[in-house]
Amino acid sequence: MxxxxxxxxxxxxxxxxxxxxxxxxxxxxxxxxxxxxxxxxxxxxxxxxxxxxxxxxxxxxxxxxxxxxxxxxxxxxxxxxxxxxxxxxxxxxxxxxxxxxxxxxxxxxxxxxxxxxxxxxxxxxxxxxxxxxxxxxxxxxxxxxxxxxxIFNMDFLSDFIDTMEALTDLQVKTIKQAYVNGYYDYPRRCTLGDLAKINGISKNAMAKRLKSVEKKIFECLFGYI
Structure with missing residues (x-):
């Protein structure tokens, strides 16, 4: 097969x-x-x-x-x-x-x-x-x-679901907004400043938002790699 x-x-x-x-x-x-x-x-x-x-x-x-x-x-x-x-x-x-x-x-x-x-x-x-x-x-x-x-690592799936469910609505919105707008593309289609402007906050505040949710996701992911 x-x-x-x-x-x-x-x-x-x-x-x-x-x-x-x-x-x-x-x-x-x-x-x-x-x-x-x-x-x-x-x-x-x-x-x-x-x-x-x-x-x-x-x-x-x-x-x-x-x-x-x-x-x-x-x-x-x-x-x-x-x-x-x-x-x-x-x-x-x-x-x-x-x-x-x-x-x-x-x-x-x-x-x-x-x-x-x-x-x-x-x-x-x-x-x-x-x-x-x-x-x-x-x-x-x-x-x-x-x-x-x-796909078949049930421990990973369970932990990842728990990680995503523990995120706040703001954290989910933040990471999805960055992804949809091309912040993680190469080359990037938007900058940190663009995201900050969309949300009406400073670049420093936007960076802190992204890092907080990225840290949680990466900690879960890299625990299985």
Missing amino acids: KLLMIELHQEDCSNIAVSEKIKDAELNLVNVREDGDYTHIDAIFLGDMFKENVISTLRKEKAFNINLKMKSRSEIWVSYDILTTAAWRNFSSLGCTVVPPLRVANGVEKWFVYTPDEISQRDIKRQLEMDNATHISRIRELTLKSFLKV
């Missing part, structure tokens, strides 16, 4: 539509269970949003059996059912296995997929795009070691 990371867009997918219609929303699908014509989703929505907006958008996109738990203003846990998409049906026909968690952001889904050795990346791309509703932006093979270190 080979392990691939596939980035794709599904025009017939409720998850994609919701991520596009709720500004700055990122979905982390922690459990996906296909059952014939329907697929059950357990997801974590991250971003500044209201639960009423999430529910109404899911309903408009034909999701049903919606259950929602508000963890904070920037984190909502949701379970719901959607119609099974063409991509899922095509994956099943190839004998591939999709491994949660899946990420959905900016109209693109990132899947981790186990595939039989005899199936090439070209075969997968052709099969997924045969219905014209699915578009592949990138496929690359991953080493099992690099994948398992993060």
Whole structure:
């Protein structure tokens, strides 16, 4: 078996539509269970949003059996059912296995997929795009070691979730704002001064905000590397 990371867009997918219609929303699908014509989703929505907006958008996109738990203003846990998409049906026909968690952001889904050795990346791309509703932006093979270190390290996941839940709303907003605006890009798309100006504070105060949340995240991460 080979392990691939596939980035794709599904025009017939409720998850994609919701991520596009709720500004700055990122979905982390922690459990996906296909059952014939329907697929059950357990997801974590991250971003500044209201639960009423999430529910109404899911309903408009034909999701049903919606259950929602508000963890904070920037984190909502949701379970719901959607119609099974063409991509899922095509994956099943190839004998591939999709491994949660899946990420959905900016109209693109990132899947981790186990595939039989005899199936090439070209075969997968052709099969997924045969219905014209699915578009592949990138496929690359991953080493099992690099994948398992993060995805299947339950101690890491548990500690990381605890770390993120312990962050204040301001800390979550600060780190996400820096990321979205390109502070961590290379080259940077914004400076510390730009972020300070957005928040109406000094550069020194902005630096302290970032360092406080970076320290907590890095302490958790580097404890497992």
